[in-house]
Structure formats: structure tokens, C-alpha cells
Amino acid sequence: SQTIHQWPATLVQPVGSPLSLECTVEGTSNPNLYWYRQAAGRGLQLLFYSVGIGQISSEVPQNLSDSRPHDRQFILCSKKLLLSDSGFYLCAWSGQGLDTGELFFGEGSRLTVL
Amino acid sequence: GQNIDQPTEMTATEGAIVQINCTYQTSGFNGLFWYQQHAGEAPTFLSYNVLDGLEEKGRFSSFLSRSKGYSYLLLKELQMKDSASYLCAVKDSNYQLIWGAGTKLIIKP
Numbered sequence: 013s014q015t016i017h018q019w020p021a022t023l024v025q026p027v028g029s030p031l032s033l034e035c036t037v038e039g040t041s042n043p044n045l046y047w048y049r050q051a052a053g054r055g056l057q058l059l060f061y062s063v064g065i066g067q068i069s070s071e072v073p074q075n076l077s078d079s080r081p082h083d084r085q086f087i088l089c090s091k092k093l094l095l096s097d098s099g100f101y102l103c104a105w106s107g108q109g110l111d112t113g114e115l116f117f118g119e120g121s122r123l124t125v126l
Numbered sequence: 127g128q129n130i131d132q133p134t135e136m137t138a139t140e141g142a143i144v145q146i147n148c149t150y151q152t153s154g155f156n157g158l159f160w161y162q163q164h165a166g167e168a169p170t171f172l173s174y175n176v177l178d179g180l181e182e183k184g185r186f187s188s189f190l191s192r193s194k195g196y197s198y199l200l201l202k203e204l205q206m207k208d209s210a211s212y213l214c215a216v217k218d219s220n221y222q223l224i225w226g227a228g229t230k231l232i233i234k235p
Contacts, residue, residue: 053134053227054227055130055213055224055225055226055227055228056169056213056215056223056225057225058222058223102168102169113157113217113221113223114159114171114174115159115161115169115171115223116171117168117169117170118168119167119168120166120167120168122166
């Protein structure tokens with residue numbers, strides 16, 4: 013069966029510090045991978061998505077960057093965090109092809125920037 | 127622009143029935159999803175509609191009318207564990223998901 017895991021679950025970082033969130037998927041190959049951010053009372057905001065190794069599309073140009081070093085690994089980074097980067101970050105995967113495209117989410121990472 | 131509208135919060139009684147509405151205006155349509163999200167947790171998939179009509183899955187049902195840009199999620203025999211946020215999302219012409227802000231459902235004994 014397929015599983016998705018992201019870490020860390022919770023982190024508190026000062027403004028200007030770096031960030032690295034990691035996500036791995038097991039039990040499937042060549043998944044579509046996504047990074048979302050969820051602010052309180054807001055809908056899920058798509059940050060990045062990848063349809064293959066090295067293929068990254070950015071939906072929201074910010075001080076965040078992404079990489080996909082392996083087929084089932086997705087990393088979200090920042091060199092200098094802003095207060096506005098606080099939120100609940102979710103990694104997700106879906107299968108390839110024009111199926112329902114149901115998303116399977118990781119546990120989430122709650123980031124507080126002080 | 128693209129927009130998904132759903133009520134911010136609803137309250138219902140344990141054992142009752144509740145209907146959560148979702149209206150959408152998107153560039154194209156390739157399916158509508160409902161997800162459940164408990165506080166502090168990730169969303170989990172509930173249902174998918176791409177054709178008009180009602181899809182039933184146990185205590186949960188989802189309805190779609192593409193001509194009206196409208197869907198609803200119907201929850202029957204409410205249980206305390208159904209207290210959660212319910213997210214409506216539409217897949218647009220580019221197969222990208224557009225998300226609503228979610229409806230927080232509060233269940234009272």
C-alpha cells in the first residue's frame with residue numbers, strides 16, 4: 013500500500029532563518045507531488061507541484077524553493093523565512109494520468125515564524 | 127477569476143442530518159471533490175463527482191449539478207466524530223485543484 017510521510021511535524025523558527033521540509037512517498041512510482049500551504053480560515057494554496065524528477069512548477073513566486081532529488085522525495089526550502097510564511101504545510105501525491113486525481117496528504121507540518 | 131464558496135461554519139445535532147453547500151465558478155470543470163479535515167490534521171478524501179447526480183457512500187452522499195455550478199455534501203446520522211472541516215475542491219480545465227476555504231461543522235450532543 014502507498015504511504016506518504018512528511019517531517020518535521022511542528023517547528024518554530026525566527027524570522028530570517030532557513031527552512032527545510034521533507035516529504036517521501038512509498039509504494040508507488042512516478043507520482044505527481046504537491047506542496048500546499050493552509051492559513052487559518054483560508055483554502056489550500058498550491059505552492060509547487062511536480063510531475064516528475066526535476067520537473068517543478070511554481071504557482072506562487074515567493075521566498076520558497078523546491079526540489080525533487082528522487083522520484084518519491086520532495087523538499088520545500090527557504091533561505092530566509094518571513095512572518096507571512098507561518099502556516100500549515102501539506103505535502104500530497106496523486107497518481108499519473110487523467111484519473112480522478114485524488115490527493116493523498118502527508119501528516120502536515122505546522123510552521124510558526126516569530 | 128476562479129472562486130469556490132461554502133459556508134464558514136455550521137452547527138448540527140448528533141443523530142441529525144446536515145447539508146453543506148458548495149458553489150463554484152471555475153475555468154472549466156473536470157470533477158469536484160469533498161475532503162474531511164479534523165483540526166490539526168491533513169485532509170482525507172470523501173467523495174468525487176464528475177457527472178450530475180447523487181453519489182452515495184455510507185452515511186455520506188455528494189450531489190453535483192454542473193449547469194448550476196453547485197454541489198452539496200449530505201451527512202446522515204451525525205456522530206460526534208463528524209465534527210471537522212469539510213473542504214470542497216474543483217478540478218479546472220488545466221486539471222488543477224481550486225479549493226474552497228472549508229466549512230467547519232460543529233456537532234452538539
